[in-house]
Amino acid sequence: MGARVAVAEHCPMSIFVWVMIGIAIWHACILVPDRFYGGIIGAFVAAVSGALAAGYLLPVPGLPPHNPPGLAAALWPIPGSLLALVALYRYGTYRERLEEERVR
Numbered sequence: 001m002g003a004r005v006a007v008a009e010h011c012p013m014s015i016f017v018w019v020m021i022g023i024a025i026w027h028a029c030i031l032v033p034d035r036f037y038g039g040i041i042g043a044f045v046a047a048v049s050g051a052l053a054a055g056y057l058l059p060v061p062g063l064p065p066h067n068p069p070g071l072a073a074a075l076w077p078i079p080g081s082l083l084a085l086v087a088l089y090r091y092g093t094y095r096e097r098l099e100e101e102r103v104r
């Protein structure tokens with residue numbers, strides 16, 4: 001009769017790993033002055049969303065089919081999370097400087 005085609009189900013474990021990496025990097029935000037735009041909550045959102053974006057897009061777009069994800073799935077979100085945090089921090093310092101110039 002009809003042949004069954006196996007549909008690859010993506011395991012959400014990689015997404016969990018990406019979010020955990022973003023949260024782990026976010027914890028380091030207490031070591032720098034709080035100049036993130038949106039405060040510590042804005043830093044949390046930036047770290048997690050940067051980790052999710054980088055984890056999904058790097059090395060190839062999509063969810064990895066491996067279960068458990070492996071070390072590579074845990075390393076790819078790091079640059080995205082750091083990049084998002086640096087961008088948010090720089091924007092926060094920029095806005096802070098603008099506010100200081102308006103007061104003068």
